[in-house]
Amino acid sequence: MALLEMTGVRKAFGSHVVLRAVDLEIEPGQCVVLIGASGSGKSTLLRCVNLLETVDDGVITFEGRDITDPRMDADAVRSRMGLVFQSYNLFPHLSVLGNVTLALRKVHGVAAGEAEERGLAMLARVGLESKAAARPDDLSGGQQQRVAIARALVTGPGLMLLDEVTSALDPELVGEVLDLLGELKDDGVTMLLNTHEMGFARDVADTVCFLHDGVIHESGTPAQVLDDPSQERTRAFLSRLRA
Known part of the structure; x- marks a missing residue:
């Protein structure tokens, strides 16, 4: 059974649709990395998983329970997740x-x-x-x-959510945080994170998901998505990063 499963998840702020029909599964011990341009919905997706945002449609199942059920105790759900922001919040x-x-x-x-x-x-x-x-x-x-x-x-x-945890760091400090995340992966910690660090995604992720316009356009192993993407939008995004 998947630890986390998102099915048809939709989230909008007024007329602006941020996530549309997102499907995603994470198995225990997996590291799933979300990539995509700013505004593609990566952070909103994490906030929906942690119930900091209420989804407009679809279902999120975590540890076998439908956590989008309005009767669910959100604090109890959050107590089973670890959330780390880019700005530390200490x-x-x-x-x-x-x-x-x-x-x-x-x-x-x-x-x-x-x-x-x-x-x-x-x-x-x-x-x-x-x-x-x-x-x-x-x-x-x-x-x-x-x-x-x-x-x-x-x-x-049961699940670690990490929202651009290196984006606020000076370049020389990024490595120490990414090294720690790599060690956590080796220890079997289940992680869902978004990042612009493609080297980290290639070395550590089990699955890479490319988000564009609120949709997962492509997902697969790092070799598939980062080195041989099948979608033109994925290729264009990676080309801009490399440039």
């Missing part, structure tokens, strides 16, 4: 460890001692245990993004 008044353990304590009801233990272990996992007492403003952009990823991972989510 709380500046909390320490690094405080940021990482906040959801454990406040949402999942984990006792403070256990939350701290799990938080420190996760910070060690992303190479930042020595920064546990620091404030986010004391960290580089790459370090802040790794903290944000640790915060999303520490609750043990």
